[in-house]
Amino acid sequence: MTEHDTPPAEISPTEQAGRFARAREKQSMAILEDYVEMIGDLIAMHGEARVADIAERMGVAHPTATKAVARLKREGLATSRPYRGVFLTDKGEALANWVRVRHRTVVDLLIAVGVPQETAEADAEGIEHHVSRRTLKAFEAYLTDK
Amino acid sequence: MTEHDTPPAEISPTEQAGRFARAREKQSMAILEDYVEMIGDLIAMHGEARVADIAERMGVAHPTATKAVARLKREGLATSRPYRGVFLTDKGEALANWVRVRHRTVVDLLIAVGVPQETAEADAEGIEHHVSRRTLKAFEAYLTDK
């Protein structure tokens, strides 16, 4: 029996539970993050972010996008005027910028360790939301030093 | 205005929607994956996987774990005998093994690029589920060559 067949490293139930809990928290932020990033991008590209465009690019039905925007407003990340598109608050803008930088860094890191670009772009869309500040710093350092 | 202030790389709405859709699919598998891995670990460590232990280690209430186990059974990944614990089917075992290898590889990769071990372990719990076969292959190659 090699070391690879042994059970995983010892870890207390509490600690492990904490890791899962943190992963769940990150997940609950993921959709918000994707939407603010998307809204920011649409505004940068087209000068406005319409619900229909958001929905199309997110790959969901438009009422789904509408509900997501409602949540963004509830959380103080966005505003919207009926039939006039969606706008980011300062808080939303700040989040969008941070998320965008993180997204790029994750893609760059993946490519740097040998992941094909297309795969990197696809996987990053999910991975990014679980990359903590510390891990991001490590990625940046790695990309700089390399 | 530097290149960093420009909008993200051009990508068709359809392609981008596909990426988000794939990320959502991965997410819907994440919980199943964590549970089969956990059940496999508990069996390896203690000879059995009781709902109470699963719940404690996942950081959820026991009815939540019970419902998750019900879903595993529905998907043909596990079986259970009342008051006798939970067992993995062949399919469940295969998934658990694959998930465990992937988990370790992700942790190793993160550490290899400079992420502190504790952070790596924590972030990997979420990241792993979005690492595709291709990306995993790249990680393995990187770890070997390094």
Place this chain on the structure above:
DNA sequence: TTCGTAATATAGCCAAGGCTTCATATTCTA
């Protein structure tokens, strides 16, 4: 300036994954 079309909003459905509370079954110890 009207009116048809396209965009947006609203309502109501579903499944997943959390939770608490309460009932029941098993196990273990005295």
Place this chain on the structure above:
DNA sequence: TAGAATATGAAGCCTTGGCTATATTACGAA
């Protein structure tokens, strides 16, 4: 072997994030 403690199960609630179907609103072309 009876009874207490523990484990499991069942019921019912909430939020999120999907969906479809059906109003409404706004805009631009005629």
